[in-house]
Amino acid sequence: MFYVAEDHEEGRPFAMPKRPPLAPRMRIAFSEDGKLSESPQFEYRPQQQRMAELVSEALDESHALVCEAATGVGKSLAYLVPAVTFALEQKRKAIICTHTINLQEQLISKDIPLVQKIVGSFHAEILKGRGNYLCPTRLQRAMSESGDLFSSSEASELGMIADWAATTEDGTLSDLDFTPSARVWSLVCSEPHACTPRRCPPGSRCWYQDTRRRMEKADVIVLNHTLFFTLLASADETTTEDANFLFPRDFVIIDEAHTIENVAAKAFGLHISESNLKFDLGRLHNPKTRKGFFQLVGDKEGIREVLSTIDLVNSFFRSVEAACKFNALGREFRVREPELVENTLALPLERLAKRADKVGDAAHKEHTKLELHDLAKRLRAVGAGLKMFLDQEQEDHVHWVERTGPEKNIISLHTAPVDVSPRLRQIFFASRKACVFTSATLGIGHDEELRYFRNRVGADEARAACIESPFDFKRQMTLYLLQKMPQPSDPGYLDRLLHWICHFLDLSKGRAFVLFTSYSQMTSLSDKLEAHCSKQGWRLLVQGRGMPRHQMLAEFKNDTHSVLCGTDSFWTGVDVPGESLSNVIITRLPFAVPDHPITASRIEHLEAQGMNAFSEYSVPEAILKLRQGVGRLIRNASDTGICAILDNRILTKPYGRAFLASLPECPTEVLRD
Numbered sequence: 001m002f003y004v005a006e007d008h009e010e011g012r013p014f015a016m017p018k019r020p021p022l023a024p025r026m027r028i029a030f031s032e033d034g035k036l037s038e039s040p041q042f043e044y045r046p047q048q049q050r051m052a053e054l055v056s057e058a059l060d061e062s063h064a065l066v067c068e069a070a071t072g073v074g075k076s077l078a079y080l081v082p083a084v085t086f087a088l089e090q091k092r093k094a095i096i097c098t099h100t101i102n103l104q105e106q107l108i109s110k111d112i113p114l115v116q117k118i119v120g121s122f123h124a125e126i127l128k129g130r131g132n133y134l135c136p137t138r139l140q141r142a143m144s145e146s147g148d149l150f151s152s153s154e155a156s157e158l159g160m161i162a163d164w165a166a167t168t169e170d171g172t173l174s175d176l177d178f179t180p181s182a183r184v185w186s187l188v189c190s191e192p193h194a195c196t197p198r199r200c201p202p203g204s205r206c207w208y209q210d211t212r213r214r215m216e217k218a219d220v221i222v223l224n225h226t227l228f229f230t231l232l233a234s235a236d237e238t239t240t241e242d243a244n245f246l247f248p249r250d251f252v253i254i255d256e257a258h259t260i261e262n263v264a265a266k267a268f269g270l271h272i273s274e275s276n277l278k279f280d281l282g283r284l285h286n287p288k289t290r291k292g293f294f295q296l297v298g299d300k301e302g303i304r305e306v307l308s309t310i311d312l313v314n315s316f317f318r319s320v321e322a323a324c325k326f327n328a329l330g331r332e333f334r335v336r337e338p339e340l341v342e343n344t345l346a347l348p349l350e351r352l353a354k355r356a357d358k359v360g361d362a363a364h365k366e367h368t369k370l371e372l373h374d375l376a377k378r379l380r381a382v383g384a385g386l387k388m389f390l391d392q393e394q395e396d397h398v399h400w401v402e403r404t405g406p407e408k409n410i411i412s413l414h415t416a417p418v419d420v421s422p423r424l425r426q427i428f429f430a431s432r433k434a435c436v437f438t439s440a441t442l443g444i445g446h447d448e449e450l451r452y453f454r455n456r457v458g459a460d461e462a463r464a465a466c467i468e469s470p471f472d473f474k475r476q477m478t479l480y481l482l483q484k485m486p487q488p489s490d491p492g493y494l495d496r497l498l499h500w501i502c503h504f505l506d507l508s509k510g511r512a513f514v515l516f517t518s519y520s521q522m523t524s525l526s527d528k529l530e531a532h533c534s535k536q537g538w539r540l541l542v543q544g545r546g547m548p549r550h551q552m553l554a555e556f557k558n559d560t561h562s563v564l565c566g567t568d569s570f571w572t573g574v575d576v577p578g579e580s581l582s583n584v585i586i587t588r589l590p591f592a593v594p595d596h597p598i599t600a601s602r603i604e605h606l607e608a609q610g611m612n613a614f615s616e617y618s619v620p621e622a623i624l625k626l627r628q629g630v631g632r633l634i635r636n637a638s639d640t641g642i643c644a645i646l647d648n649r650i651l652t653k654p655y656g657r658a659f660l661a662s663l664p665e666c667p668t669e670v671l672r673d
Helices: 022-029 046-061 075-090 101-119 136-144 152-165 182-186 207-217 225-232 257-267 274-284 293-297 300-323 346-362 366-391 421-429 451-457 493-508 519-536 549-558 597-608 613-630 656-662
Strands: 002-006 013-017 064-069 093-098 124-126 220-224 250-254 270-273 332-335 397-404 410-417 435-439 463-467 477-482 512-515 540-542 563-566 583-586 641-645 668-671
Touching: 022 046, 022 075, 046 064, 046 075, 046 435, 046 463, 064 075, 075 093, 075 101, 075 220, 075 250, 075 435, 093 101, 093 225, 101 124, 101 220, 124 207, 136 152, 136 366, 152 182, 182 274, 220 225, 225 257, 257 410, 257 421, 257 435, 257 451, 270 274, 270 366, 274 293, 274 300, 274 346, 274 366, 274 410, 293 300, 293 346, 293 366, 300 346, 300 397, 300 410, 332 597, 346 366, 366 410, 397 597, 421 435, 421 451, 493 512, 493 519, 493 583, 493 641, 519 540, 519 563, 540 549, 549 563, 583 613, 597 613, 613 656
Parallel strands: 064 435, 064 463, 093 220, 093 250, 124 220, 250 435, 477 641, 477 668, 512 563, 512 583, 540 563, 583 641
Antiparallel strands: 002 013, 270 410, 332 397, 397 410
């Protein structure tokens, strides 16, 4: 039998042997004696087999699938094997989209090599954002003009980057063994204005352009969510008129899909930072070091313009700060009306942009012209963004001001769509496109149709499936709950919290994550926890003490009895199998702070539709977060451990039943002390 396909070179139909459906072939491949069983790393799991079939059907029938695959299912292989097979047979490109660069690298280094042993040879590429790649052309130019662009310490950094560039095969920041200053890296990383296929041809050792060239020929591309949306909105990067998502005839697998609503909201929004604007001005002229492009070309008028504009930037953001009544934490203020302050930066930024263009046009060196024109473009983009923010041109967006930094003195302006579902529906679900959304946590208790998640992302019509974990939680995990616990506002709350944390740490002999919803509570308890852990001979690692997250995790994994205290970023995306993590302590049910502008606007949006925002949004979001936190404990079939939830609302409040229903079925003890 044959089916008709199109000859892409001649535009004529031609006959090909009919390809048998993918799903039954994947059922066989993932069976106990199928193709995958030839690998010593393979363990037959009917749940994984079922997911592979569902993914295959979505690809074959060109429809959307939303699939929760609980921890232990082996979802990476369950989507990779059918996706790669489909891409090779159909000559289509598989876009695998994950939440972080770390997860990208795990797919490339661990999962895809295993798939290659099973499926056969194929071409996979990891793509990171442009700013992660060193551009040797820009590096060479920066080195030749370092005297006018860099201070002595920055020039030293530049030399270290040059030494690394001579040996690196990767060419990205993650391969660099030190963290360069933002200013130095900004002048040597890949940028659209200076790093182009013409300026960085084959053989130039430009890692970004080499990756782009390989990407065009790749069967599989692995990237993160943020970059996916960036490329989707950037016509000059990868998109073409007949693109499906990013390329003609591509399809998308969205892993860690529980994060997609917030990532999309950020991607579709506006972000203007006082520090970033000053950073760009400093590239033209830095008052402290007296370095920059205006210094390089000897333009005194431009230098005066920069100094004048810096003063106006300071005045503008101080006026913004004075106009805001920040929330209890002193970090956010929601702007509800246009014209928060007068737009005193519109003319200065345009005047400076014109100066940069004029000086760039007169520059003798092409790359100096390009850099100055790019900075002019950036300044105009900031000017347009400021107008959009102050005039509140996007009525369906929430607008807010943030105050960050150690002393809360750095101001930034933000917008985000209140509801991203219409945009996501148009991108992924409005037409028949093959796409798969998957995560270990998409449902809220007995939500087998995953309606909550589907509604939030516009996937109302998508097919849905819940695949349970193969782990034996009744044997592997014990859950502890408290009948009595003071409220955080009560005077004795922190003492009682400390008592119970120490109690459960003693039960597991350390080897624990202590997950907080409040950074201030964590820091308030850390010294007393340090004393208890020190007495027991356990190392205490506390987020915010200067150690990067990845290093904290590495230290925790290597020290079997250590204890790690963390907030938001440690609730998700952390994988510590084995005895190093035998206890997860949840200090408080993870309800989102209701006064954050995005959360508040979403609540108002639901209430305006006559819905109960607490039960329809706040509780489901907290359940998903709790499931993520508890899910850190059991990561493989041999793991065992305990989980303690130190918030008695899970027992005393009516909504507590929904939280309990969402957790794995396991032995549960209620402590009544």
